[in-house]
Amino acid sequence: xxxxxxxxxxxxxxxxxxxxxxxxxxxxxxxxxxxxxxxxxxxxxxxxxxxxxxxxxxxxxxxxxxxxxxxxxxxx
Numbered sequence: 001x002x003x004x005x006x007x008x009x010x011x012x013x014x015x016x017x018x019x020x021x022x023x024x025x026x027x028x029x030x031x032x033x034x035x036x037x038x039x040x041x042x043x044x045x046x047x048x049x050x051x052x053x054x055x056x057x058x059x060x061x062x063x064x065x066x067x068x069x070x071x072x073x074x075x076x
Contacts, residue, residue: 012023053059 012020015023050059054061
């Protein structure tokens with residue numbers, strides 16, 4: 001662990017239980033935000049890829065009504 005991280009950890013462990021919980025929650029939340037940004041970026045890339053496939057004619061879209069009929073039929 002880097003020196004600064006060790007110092008931060010040492011200081012954090014001196015906090016009260018409540019303060020440590022609050023700090024842990026904020027740290028975890030910061031990780032979740034990074035994951036959310038990555039997920040959004042990946043979904044955008046996927047949507048762009050799918051749109052390009054539709055525009056190029058590589059794939060053909062299926063009307064939603066047809067898809068829903070098929071799903072409902074399969075669920076019966």
